[in-house]
Amino acid sequence: MAESTRTILICSGKGGVGKTTLTANLGIALANSGATTAVLDADFGLRNLDLLLGLENRIIYTAQDVLDENCRLEQALVRHKKEPNLALLPAGDPRMLDWMKPEDMKRISELLSEKFDYVLVDCPAGVEDGFKNALAACKEAIVVTNPELSAVRDADRVIGILNTSDIEPIQLVINRVRPNMMASQEMLSIEDVQGILSLPLLGIVLEDEQVIISTNRGEPLTLTESSSPAKNVI
Amino acid sequence: MTLRDLINKLLGRETASANTARERLQLVLAHDRVDMSSLTTDLLDKMRKEILDVVAKYVEIDFEEVAVSLETEDRMTALVANLPIKRTLSGEIKFKKNDQISKTDKDIKK
Incomplete structure:
Protein backbone atom coordinates (compact mmCIF):
# COMPACT_ATOMS: atom_id res chain seq x y z
CA MET A 1 0.00 0.00 0.00
CA ALA A 2 2.88 2.37 0.80
CA GLU A 3 3.76 3.02 -2.83
CA SER A 4 0.30 4.06 -3.92
CA THR A 5 -0.61 6.09 -0.84
CA ARG A 6 -1.37 9.71 -1.65
CA THR A 7 0.03 12.14 0.91
CA ILE A 8 -1.62 15.51 0.42
CA LEU A 9 -0.73 18.80 2.10
CA ILE A 10 -3.68 21.11 2.73
CA CYS A 11 -2.30 24.62 3.07
CA SER A 12 -3.23 28.27 2.58
CA GLY A 13 -0.73 30.67 4.08
CA LYS A 14 -3.45 32.76 5.68
CA GLY A 15 -5.39 31.44 8.64
CA GLY A 16 -9.14 31.08 8.73
CA VAL A 17 -9.71 30.31 5.06
CA GLY A 18 -10.94 26.77 5.74
CA LYS A 19 -7.95 24.42 5.68
CA THR A 20 -9.05 22.45 8.69
CA THR A 21 -12.70 22.32 7.64
CA LEU A 22 -11.68 21.12 4.19
CA THR A 23 -9.31 18.53 5.65
CA ALA A 24 -12.02 17.15 7.94
CA ASN A 25 -14.68 16.99 5.24
CA LEU A 26 -12.40 15.65 2.55
CA GLY A 27 -11.22 13.02 5.03
CA ILE A 28 -14.77 11.93 5.79
CA ALA A 29 -15.72 11.94 2.11
CA LEU A 30 -12.72 9.80 1.12
CA ALA A 31 -13.30 7.39 4.01
CA ASN A 32 -16.96 7.19 3.05
CA SER A 33 -16.00 6.24 -0.49
CA GLY A 34 -14.16 3.25 0.93
CA ALA A 35 -10.57 4.54 1.03
CA THR A 36 -8.72 4.22 4.31
CA THR A 37 -7.79 7.76 5.24
CA ALA A 38 -5.62 9.34 7.92
CA VAL A 39 -5.84 13.02 8.77
CA LEU A 40 -2.71 14.37 10.38
CA ASP A 41 -2.99 17.61 12.31
CA ALA A 42 0.34 19.31 11.70
CA ASP A 43 -0.83 22.45 13.43
CA PHE A 44 0.74 21.89 16.86
CA GLY A 45 0.36 25.36 18.23
CA LEU A 46 -3.33 25.77 17.51
CA ARG A 47 -4.73 22.38 16.66
CA ASN A 48 -8.41 22.18 15.84
CA LEU A 49 -8.89 19.23 13.55
CA ASP A 50 -9.92 17.12 16.57
CA LEU A 51 -12.70 19.59 17.40
CA LEU A 52 -14.08 19.65 13.87
CA LEU A 53 -14.23 15.88 13.80
CA GLY A 54 -15.70 15.69 17.31
CA LEU A 55 -12.72 13.65 18.51
CA GLU A 56 -11.26 16.13 20.99
CA ASN A 57 -11.95 13.97 24.05
CA ARG A 58 -10.41 10.83 22.66
CA ILE A 59 -6.83 11.93 22.08
CA ILE A 60 -4.37 10.17 24.34
CA TYR A 61 -1.14 9.94 22.38
CA THR A 62 0.34 12.01 19.55
CA ALA A 63 2.72 11.38 16.67
CA GLN A 64 5.53 12.51 18.94
CA ASP A 65 4.74 9.65 21.31
CA VAL A 66 4.95 7.25 18.38
CA LEU A 67 8.35 8.58 17.34
CA ASP A 68 9.54 8.50 20.95
CA GLU A 69 8.29 4.90 21.13
CA ASN A 70 6.03 5.71 24.05
CA CYS A 71 3.26 3.93 22.17
CA ARG A 72 2.51 2.08 18.93
CA LEU A 73 1.05 3.91 15.94
CA GLU A 74 -2.24 2.04 16.37
CA GLN A 75 -2.59 3.39 19.90
CA ALA A 76 -2.08 6.99 18.82
CA LEU A 77 -4.59 6.83 15.97
CA VAL A 78 -8.06 8.03 16.91
CA ARG A 79 -10.59 6.11 14.84
CA HIS A 80 -13.81 7.90 13.95
CA LYS A 81 -16.80 6.01 15.37
CA LYS A 82 -19.21 6.75 12.55
CA GLU A 83 -16.61 6.47 9.82
CA PRO A 84 -14.24 3.64 10.72
CA ASN A 85 -12.12 4.19 7.60
CA LEU A 86 -11.04 7.54 9.01
CA ALA A 87 -8.39 8.05 11.69
CA LEU A 88 -6.94 11.19 13.22
CA LEU A 89 -3.36 11.59 14.32
CA PRO A 90 -2.44 14.78 16.16
CA ALA A 91 1.19 15.63 15.43
CA GLY A 92 2.11 16.75 18.87
CA ASP A 93 1.63 18.68 22.01
CA PRO A 94 1.81 22.49 21.77
CA ARG A 95 4.43 22.53 24.52
CA MET A 96 6.78 20.39 22.45
CA LEU A 97 6.67 22.62 19.41
CA ASP A 98 10.44 22.95 18.96
CA TRP A 99 10.97 19.25 19.08
CA MET A 100 9.61 18.44 15.64
CA LYS A 101 11.82 18.58 12.55
CA PRO A 102 10.94 17.98 8.89
CA GLU A 103 12.55 14.50 9.05
CA ASP A 104 10.24 13.59 11.93
CA MET A 105 7.16 14.57 9.94
CA LYS A 106 8.46 12.60 7.00
CA ARG A 107 8.87 9.55 9.21
CA ILE A 108 5.30 9.88 10.53
CA SER A 109 3.98 10.20 7.01
CA GLU A 110 5.86 7.05 5.99
CA LEU A 111 4.41 5.12 8.94
CA LEU A 112 0.90 6.26 8.01
CA SER A 113 1.48 5.40 4.34
CA GLU A 114 1.96 1.77 5.33
CA LYS A 115 -1.59 1.60 6.65
CA PHE A 116 -3.67 4.11 4.70
CA ASP A 117 -4.68 4.91 1.11
CA TYR A 118 -4.76 8.63 1.81
CA VAL A 119 -2.89 10.81 4.26
CA LEU A 120 -4.23 14.36 4.50
CA VAL A 121 -1.99 16.80 6.35
CA ASP A 122 -3.65 19.86 7.85
CA CYS A 123 -0.96 22.50 7.63
CA PRO A 124 -0.56 25.38 10.08
CA ALA A 125 -1.02 28.93 8.79
CA GLY A 126 2.10 30.86 7.91
CA VAL A 127 5.20 29.94 5.96
CA GLU A 128 7.53 29.25 8.89
CA ASP A 129 8.81 26.03 10.49
CA GLY A 130 5.38 24.48 11.01
CA PHE A 131 4.65 24.80 7.31
CA LYS A 132 8.04 23.43 6.33
CA ASN A 133 7.56 20.45 8.65
CA ALA A 134 4.18 19.66 7.12
CA LEU A 135 5.60 20.12 3.62
CA ALA A 136 8.22 17.44 4.26
CA ALA A 137 5.46 14.89 4.94
CA CYS A 138 3.70 15.26 1.58
CA LYS A 139 4.00 14.50 -2.11
CA GLU A 140 1.13 16.65 -3.37
CA ALA A 141 -0.65 19.78 -2.21
CA ILE A 142 -4.01 21.47 -2.20
CA VAL A 143 -3.88 25.24 -1.71
CA VAL A 144 -7.05 26.66 -0.16
CA THR A 145 -7.94 30.31 -0.61
CA ASN A 146 -10.91 32.68 -0.38
CA PRO A 147 -11.75 35.21 -3.08
CA GLU A 148 -10.23 37.94 -0.92
CA LEU A 149 -7.13 40.05 -1.36
CA SER A 150 -5.23 38.94 1.73
CA ALA A 151 -6.03 35.25 1.27
CA VAL A 152 -4.96 35.26 -2.40
CA ARG A 153 -1.81 37.17 -1.59
CA ASP A 154 -0.79 34.69 1.10
CA ALA A 155 -1.70 31.74 -1.13
CA ASP A 156 0.64 33.19 -3.76
CA ARG A 157 3.52 33.15 -1.29
CA VAL A 158 2.80 29.56 -0.32
CA ILE A 159 2.67 28.55 -3.98
CA GLY A 160 6.03 30.28 -4.50
CA ILE A 161 7.54 28.03 -1.83
CA LEU A 162 5.76 24.89 -3.07
CA ASN A 163 7.11 25.55 -6.56
CA THR A 164 10.67 25.28 -5.26
CA SER A 165 9.92 21.89 -3.66
CA ASP A 166 9.26 18.47 -5.20
CA ILE A 167 5.54 18.70 -4.44
CA GLU A 168 3.36 17.84 -7.42
CA PRO A 169 0.59 18.30 -8.40
CA ILE A 170 -0.37 21.53 -6.66
CA GLN A 171 -4.09 22.18 -6.99
CA LEU A 172 -6.39 25.01 -5.98
CA VAL A 173 -9.60 25.07 -3.96
CA ILE A 174 -11.48 28.36 -3.77
CA ASN A 175 -13.48 28.37 -0.58
CA ARG A 176 -16.30 30.55 0.79
CA VAL A 177 -17.45 31.71 -2.62
CA ARG A 178 -20.50 34.01 -2.71
CA PRO A 179 -22.01 33.72 -6.18
CA ASN A 180 -24.27 36.76 -5.69
CA MET A 181 -21.35 39.01 -4.88
CA MET A 182 -19.39 37.63 -7.82
CA ALA A 183 -22.33 38.26 -10.13
CA SER A 184 -22.50 41.89 -9.05
CA GLN A 185 -18.72 42.11 -9.38
CA GLU A 186 -18.18 42.92 -5.75
CA MET A 187 -15.98 39.86 -5.21
CA LEU A 188 -12.95 38.58 -7.12
CA SER A 189 -14.20 36.04 -9.66
CA ILE A 190 -13.12 32.41 -9.88
CA GLU A 191 -11.30 33.28 -13.12
CA ASP A 192 -9.53 36.21 -11.42
CA VAL A 193 -8.26 34.08 -8.56
CA GLN A 194 -7.30 31.13 -10.70
CA GLY A 195 -5.69 33.36 -13.32
CA ILE A 196 -3.60 35.18 -10.74
CA LEU A 197 -2.46 32.04 -8.92
CA SER A 198 -2.25 29.97 -12.12
CA LEU A 199 -2.95 26.60 -10.55
CA PRO A 200 -5.33 23.90 -11.81
CA LEU A 201 -8.68 24.35 -10.10
CA LEU A 202 -9.69 21.32 -8.04
CA GLY A 203 -12.94 22.76 -6.74
CA ILE A 204 -15.06 25.63 -5.51
CA VAL A 205 -16.86 25.62 -2.17
CA LEU A 206 -19.72 28.04 -1.58
CA GLU A 207 -20.14 30.07 1.58
CA ASP A 208 -22.51 28.04 3.71
CA GLU A 209 -23.91 28.70 7.17
CA GLN A 210 -24.29 24.97 7.68
CA VAL A 211 -20.51 24.75 8.01
CA ILE A 212 -20.65 26.78 11.21
CA ILE A 213 -23.49 24.70 12.58
CA SER A 214 -21.68 21.45 11.85
CA THR A 215 -18.51 22.79 13.46
CA ASN A 216 -20.49 23.62 16.59
CA ARG A 217 -21.68 20.03 16.74
CA GLY A 218 -18.38 18.41 15.83
CA GLU A 219 -20.06 16.57 12.97
CA PRO A 220 -18.51 17.40 9.62
CA LEU A 221 -21.08 18.23 6.93
CA THR A 222 -20.04 15.31 4.80
CA LEU A 223 -21.14 13.03 7.63
CA THR A 224 -24.69 14.33 7.96
CA GLU A 225 -27.64 13.13 5.95
CA SER A 226 -28.95 16.50 4.87
CA SER A 227 -27.82 18.23 1.73
CA SER A 228 -26.24 21.70 1.68
CA PRO A 229 -24.39 23.79 -0.89
CA ALA A 230 -20.95 23.34 0.68
CA LYS A 231 -21.45 19.63 1.26
CA ASN A 232 -22.53 18.87 -2.27
CA VAL A 233 -19.27 20.16 -3.68
CA ILE A 234 -17.15 17.83 -1.57
CA MET B 1 -26.84 45.49 -4.18
CA THR B 2 -29.55 48.12 -4.05
CA LEU B 3 -31.25 49.57 -7.10
CA ARG B 4 -29.33 52.80 -6.60
CA ASP B 5 -26.02 50.93 -6.63
CA LEU B 6 -27.06 49.22 -9.81
CA ILE B 7 -27.96 52.52 -11.47
CA ASN B 8 -24.71 54.07 -10.32
CA LYS B 9 -22.83 51.16 -11.75
CA LEU B 10 -24.69 51.26 -15.04
CA LEU B 11 -23.99 54.99 -15.29
CA GLY B 12 -20.35 54.26 -14.60
CA ARG B 13 -20.27 56.47 -11.52
CA GLU B 14 -18.52 53.89 -9.48
CA THR B 15 -16.36 50.93 -10.47
CA ALA B 16 -17.18 47.52 -9.05
CA SER B 17 -14.99 46.69 -6.09
CA ALA B 18 -13.85 43.43 -7.70
CA ASN B 19 -11.99 45.48 -10.32
CA THR B 20 -10.28 47.52 -7.64
CA ALA B 21 -9.40 44.30 -5.80
CA ARG B 22 -7.95 42.75 -8.93
CA GLU B 23 -5.79 45.78 -9.71
CA ARG B 24 -4.52 46.10 -6.14
CA LEU B 25 -3.77 42.40 -5.99
CA GLN B 26 -1.83 42.41 -9.23
CA LEU B 27 0.32 45.29 -8.00
CA VAL B 28 1.03 43.78 -4.63
CA LEU B 29 1.87 40.37 -6.13
CA ALA B 30 4.19 41.91 -8.70
CA HIS B 31 6.13 43.22 -5.74
CA ASP B 32 5.87 40.07 -3.58
CA ARG B 33 6.98 37.74 -6.34
CA VAL B 34 10.33 39.39 -6.82
Missing part, protein backbone atom coordinates in the same frame (compact mmCIF):
# COMPACT_ATOMS: atom_id res chain seq x y z
CA ASP B 35 12.40 38.38 -3.88
CA MET B 36 15.28 40.82 -4.23
CA SER B 37 17.38 38.93 -1.71
CA SER B 38 17.36 35.87 -3.97
CA LEU B 39 18.93 37.87 -6.84
CA THR B 40 22.48 37.90 -5.58
CA THR B 41 25.33 39.69 -7.31
CA ASP B 42 26.61 36.34 -8.52
CA LEU B 43 23.29 35.53 -10.12
CA LEU B 44 23.08 38.95 -11.74
CA ASP B 45 26.62 38.53 -13.13
CA LYS B 46 25.73 35.15 -14.54
CA MET B 47 22.61 36.54 -16.15
CA ARG B 48 24.58 39.45 -17.57
CA LYS B 49 27.13 37.15 -19.11
CA GLU B 50 24.48 34.97 -20.73
CA ILE B 51 22.58 37.95 -22.14
CA LEU B 52 25.81 39.32 -23.60
CA ASP B 53 26.66 35.95 -25.15
CA VAL B 54 23.33 35.91 -26.96
CA VAL B 55 23.50 39.51 -28.15
CA ALA B 56 27.14 39.13 -29.20
CA LYS B 57 26.05 36.47 -31.69
CA TYR B 58 24.31 39.13 -33.73
CA VAL B 59 26.07 42.42 -33.03
CA GLU B 60 29.39 43.67 -31.69
CA ILE B 61 28.88 45.26 -28.30
CA ASP B 62 30.96 47.89 -26.60
CA PHE B 63 31.83 45.78 -23.56
CA GLU B 64 33.32 48.75 -21.71
CA GLU B 65 29.96 50.51 -21.65
CA VAL B 66 27.68 47.60 -20.85
CA ALA B 67 25.44 48.08 -17.80
CA VAL B 68 22.96 45.57 -16.42
CA SER B 69 20.97 46.48 -13.34
CA LEU B 70 17.74 46.00 -11.44
CA GLU B 71 15.50 49.01 -11.13
CA THR B 72 12.37 49.33 -9.06
CA GLU B 73 9.73 51.89 -9.84
CA ASP B 74 6.03 52.04 -8.99
CA ARG B 75 6.32 48.70 -7.17
CA MET B 76 7.46 46.97 -10.38
CA THR B 77 10.98 45.63 -10.66
CA ALA B 78 12.70 45.58 -14.04
CA LEU B 79 15.93 44.15 -15.30
CA VAL B 80 17.50 46.88 -17.41
CA ALA B 81 20.33 46.08 -19.78
CA ASN B 82 22.13 48.87 -21.56
CA LEU B 83 24.22 47.40 -24.37
CA PRO B 84 25.85 49.92 -26.72
CA ILE B 85 26.23 48.40 -30.19
CA LYS B 86 29.46 49.07 -32.10
CA ARG B 87 28.58 47.38 -35.34
CA THR B 88 26.60 44.55 -36.80
CA LEU B 89 28.52 41.40 -37.54
CA SER B 90 28.11 41.78 -41.30
CA GLY B 91 31.03 44.17 -40.87
CA GLU B 92 29.17 47.31 -41.75
CA ILE B 93 29.15 50.07 -39.10
CA LYS B 94 25.61 51.28 -38.88
CA PHE B 95 25.15 53.21 -35.66
CA LYS B 96 26.26 53.54 -32.09
CA LYS B 97 23.19 53.72 -30.05
CA ASN B 98 21.91 52.55 -26.70
CA ASP B 99 19.88 49.44 -27.13
CA GLN B 100 17.63 48.79 -24.19
CA ILE B 101 16.39 45.41 -23.25
CA SER B 102 13.80 45.64 -20.54
CA LYS B 103 12.17 42.73 -18.84
CA THR B 104 9.36 42.86 -16.37
CA ASP B 105 9.68 41.13 -13.07
CA LYS B 106 7.60 38.26 -14.41
CA ASP B 107 10.41 37.33 -16.73
CA ILE B 108 12.94 37.42 -13.97
CA LYS B 109 10.99 35.07 -11.79
CA LYS B 110 12.57 31.66 -12.24
